Amino acid sequence: MPSYFFHTRDGEKLEIDEEGTDLPDDQSARNAAKELLTALNREKLPNGDHMSLSVTVKNAEGAEIYIASLRLDGLPPSTRAGKS
Amino acid sequence: MNGGERMDKQLYLERLVLKLETHVPLPSTEREKLLDLPLTLKRFEAGQDIVREGELTKQCCLVAEGLVCRYKIVGDGARQILSLHLPGDIPDIHSLLIERMDHCLGALTPAVVGLIAHDAVRALTRASYRISEAFWRETLIEASIYREWMVGIGRRSAPSRIAHLFCEFITKMTAIGLSDGVTCNLPLTQPEIADALGLSTVHMNKKLREIREAKLIRLRANRLTVLDWKGLCKLADFDPDYLHLQPGVAKIEGA
16 A cells, blocks of 8 residues: 655644555545544644644655645634624 | 364463453462363464354354454444453453354454353353353453543543553553563554544554654554653553552553
8 A cells, every 4th residue: 555644734833744654545545634634623622712734645756645724713703793 | 182282272271361360369279170171273364353243153262362353344334443352361251141243353463262162161150150250350341441442532632542552552461471561562553553542544643653752652563662651641541440450460660
């Protein structure tokens, strides 16, 4: 099975995946990236109202095959009304 | 039966006694009765099923060598590993009373299993209430381990779940004399660890990397070494009470 590398960015914090994970194909790697985002999101949720996470998937040749990102902005209604 | 195989069987039954005695000591008369159980040895490849869901069984499986798991496959094909079993365990002892398997038993590594006919186990448990209680206790402690895994999958963070698996594994290995309390074989692939913890492999790998970088453990070529036992237990939220081990049988120090 080919190796894929999942580099993540949590706000400003970048984490490089040097070991990689073996997965059957690119489609599995894309699904794994989305799964990883939602899992990381769940882990992070209690810590505040803003979050931006992204995952860049590279294949063994170093080529980017997928980028996915997730953003959370939790605001009380008054703040939202003030901005609109 | 050649002499080597007879010696192997003796060794495997001693593992069963050792495992039972991690929980409570047995009188020597009962120990002897257990060592006389008739075993049929069977070898399994890694990944091979030992007993399948839905099967009706007439025998129990004593894990003699290797690592065995209980698992279930859900509708979309994903696997949940339900428990891990080491040499000396009889993971399907319950089949004595509920004969139809409601999950699969599979070998995670090449394994040797000692098949013991239900009739033989039944005769023994009917003749000895101490042995009957010992097996009953095993199933109760297994239920306790299931509760702990349920808490983990339901409520613990991914790093905590991974750390917990390491804590539990090395504690059990130490109790049966297969670890010195610092290092042990952990012959699990990353997808297998992920399937035991209800995590995706990519997520598990990422969090495992963090545990390594925090210098709590070293994991290389299926060998687990604890570098910081206190730190690992803290991350894992691990308290070994649920394993109900005799005092002193599993002293873990870490390197």
